[in-house]
Amino acid sequence: MELIEYADVDMLMIQLANKIAGQLRESLQSEDFATLAVPGGTTPGPMFDSLCAAELDWSRVKVMLTDERWVPETSDRSNTRLIKERLLTDRAAAATHLPLFAEGGTAEEKLPEVAGPIEANLPLSVCLLGMGADMHTASIFPGADRLNDALTGTDTLYPMRAPGAPEPRITLSAHVLNNAMRRHILIIGQEKREALEKARHLSPQEAPVASILQGTTVHWADK
Numbered sequence: 001m002e003l004i005e006y007a008d009v010d011m012l013m014i015q016l017a018n019k020i021a022g023q024l025r026e027s028l029q030s031e032d033f034a035t036l037a038v039p040g041g042t043t044p045g046p047m048f049d050s051l052c053a054a055e056l057d058w059s060r061v062k063v064m065l066t067d068e069r070w071v072p073e074t075s076d077r078s079n080t081r082l083i084k085e086r087l088l089t090d091r092a093a094a095a096t097h098l099p100l101f102a103e104g105g106t107a108e109e110k111l112p113e114v115a116g117p118i119e120a121n122l123p124l125s126v127c128l129l130g131m132g133a134d135m136h137t138a139s140i141f142p143g144a145d146r147l148n149d150a151l152t153g154t155d156t157l158y159p160m161r162a163p164g165a166p167e168p169r170i171t172l173s174a175h176v177l178n179n180a181m182r183r184h185i186l187i188i189g190q191e192k193r194e195a196l197e198k199a200r201h202l203s204p205q206e207a208p209v210a211s212i213l214q215g216t217t218v219h220w221a222d223k
């Protein structure tokens with residue numbers, strides 16, 4: 001794991017967006033398509049605001065979430081809504097969105113339908129993850145019902161219910177996250193920095209983020 005500290009959050013968001021845009025361009029030099037996975041939550045919005053304006057051939061980029069809350073897009077908890085509003089806009093409106101949510105059923109029922117197009121576009125060229133102070137990443141939470149499957153199974157997606165998550169979730173597996181060609185984590189603030197340090201000495205069961213740290217670049221700013 002490599003840790004990059006930035007002078008402030010604004011600097012981090014701009015430089016990380018440049019880095020990801022550069023890596024997508026690099027992928028597009030040798031591949032017909034590039035695949036980008038991004039987290040939802042409250043942290044990455046400003047990074048999306050920069051990335052969506054990046055000059056690259058977005059028509060050859062497929063964008064997906066690392067995980068989703070199983071709520072309709074009308075909910076302000078919807079990560080799909082977040083990326084539609086802040087990432088799949090401007091130049092990036094030309095990208096193809098591979099949805100991690102489908103109306104009309106539970107995550108368990110809809111999983112095969114959602115998994116098909118995602119599987120057809122793996123491995124991920126670039127994977128950006130978030131992390132919670134409880135050391136979850138994507139929706140792989142400590143204490144979750146399918147924790148072990150998501151950490152050790154070879155399926156692409158797992159439905160997930162966890163005490164720390166207010167609604168059912170769906171998440172890419174650690175297997176898929178670890179097979180990404182390039183992996184980044186974006187975290188802000190002292191609490192998450194301390195959680196990350198702690199996670200490095202814990203098992204993935206206790207600290208799921210520990211399962212994807214090898215070869216990952218962590219981007220951090222205090223505020």
Ligand SMILES: O=C(O)[C@H](O)[C@@H](O)[C@H](O)[C@H](O)COP(=O)(O)O
Binds near residue numbers: 040044066069132138
């Ligand atoms: O849907 C989600 O919640 C995410 O994808 C999740 O894994 C997120 O990255 C962390 O929970 C951090 O969330 P914050 O950025 O809101 O702290």
